Amino acid sequence: MTIREAQETVDQWIRTYGVRYFSELTNMAVLTEEVGELARVMSRRYGEQSWKPSDPQGTDNGLRAMGEEMADVLWVLLCLANQTGVDLTEELEKSIEKKTQRDKERHINNCKLK
Numbered sequence: 001m002t003i004r005e006a007q008e009t010v011d012q013w014i015r016t017y018g019v020r021y022f023s024e025l026t027n028m029a030v031l032t033e034e035v036g037e038l039a040r041v042m043s044r045r046y047g048e049q050s051w052k053p054s055d056p057q058g059t060d061n062g063l064r065a066m067g068e069e070m071a072d073v074l075w076v077l078l079c080l081a082n083q084t085g086v087d088l089t090e091e092l093e094k095s096i097e098k099k100t101q102r103d104k105e106r107h108i109n110n111c112k113l114k
Contacts, residue, residue, distance in 0.1 A: 003089045010078040021083045031076040038069035 001009070014021055022030065043049040045062040055065070081088045107113060 003092065004087070006074075007078050007082055007088060010075060011082045014079065014082075021079055024080065024083055027076055027080050027083070031073065031080065034069065034072040034076055038066065038073055041066045041069055 021027065040049075040055075041062050044051050044055060045066065051062070055062075078088070080086075
């Protein structure tokens with residue numbers, strides 16, 4: 001699935017099952033909430049936080065939960081793009097080009113990355 005197809009799929013789902021998009025401000029709050037849930041899983045898997053009995057880690061040490069949370073973040077981001085008229089494919093292509101021009105030697109010459 002391409003990013004454009006993902007945007008179209010989410011839009012079709014919203015129109016079929018979701019009644020309508022939440023407001024942009026509500027979706028921004030939901031995006032923040034979902035990023036927080038991803039951060040919780042990441043801090044337990046890769047950081048110093050320990051798992052709580054109520055954490056949805058399963059037997060995979062949080063990999064399943066991490067994927068689910070990433071998908072939730074992407075879902076809300078796609079919703080926001082749709083409702084604000086942003087073509088994420090186009091914007092990602094522009095972002096890659098910008099970063100390539102700006103940073104093409106910066107990271108290669110960064111002694112902290114070697």
